[in-house]
Amino acid sequence: DGGITQSPKYLFRKEGQNVTLSCEQNLNHDAMYWYRQDPGQGLRLIYYSQIVNDFQKGDIAEGYSVSREKKESFPLTVTSAQKNPTAFYLCASTPIPGRMKNTGELFFGEGSRLTVL
């Protein structure tokens, strides 16, 4: 079945360590996004990528890095520079208008919950 797979589902990290969250999609979507969700908060955009080898900062990019070497993959690295990394991270994708039927809908993975000990 087509969809977005995020791994790991749960991750614990010690302070000062970098950690990479995986996001893979087999929907043939061009655009991919990373959002962060904190309790009682909406989703805030970290990074997004419209095309391979290109990505843009969102509203809260500090302390995070991404890569887009393949269309299917958009991993997010939470670096030690991120001061408060404990959160729920959601990856999403969407087709680009004109390339595929696009309703503007974002397709989401099931999320990765990161806890810093």
Add this chain to the structure above:
Amino acid sequence: AQKVTQAQTEISVVEKEDVTLDCVYETRDTTYYLFWYKQPPSGELVFLIRRNSFDEQNEISGRYSWNFQKSTSSFNFTITASQVVDSAVYFCALSESDRGSTLGRLYFGRGTQLTVWP
């Protein structure tokens, strides 16, 4: 400033009651899109509806209905005859452009936790 405001943090109802979730948005664009997503306990966001700024017709889908009013910048969501399975966090979101460079960049409200008791 918050582009999307969901003033109700938590709502509790008893099964079969009707419930309305409020959403107020702010944008200067004339072309924009509004969305509702449902987040069950599993965590994945499920798309419910998309509405563009030029279509103010209300929409009904089964027990769900949406009321879009540009005059008050609101896009409210009503669940009729609520069920326990409706318990989830509901997010309202705004996309300000349908240009390829920014489509998919959604601004989310803080969400409303709906609990439906049996």
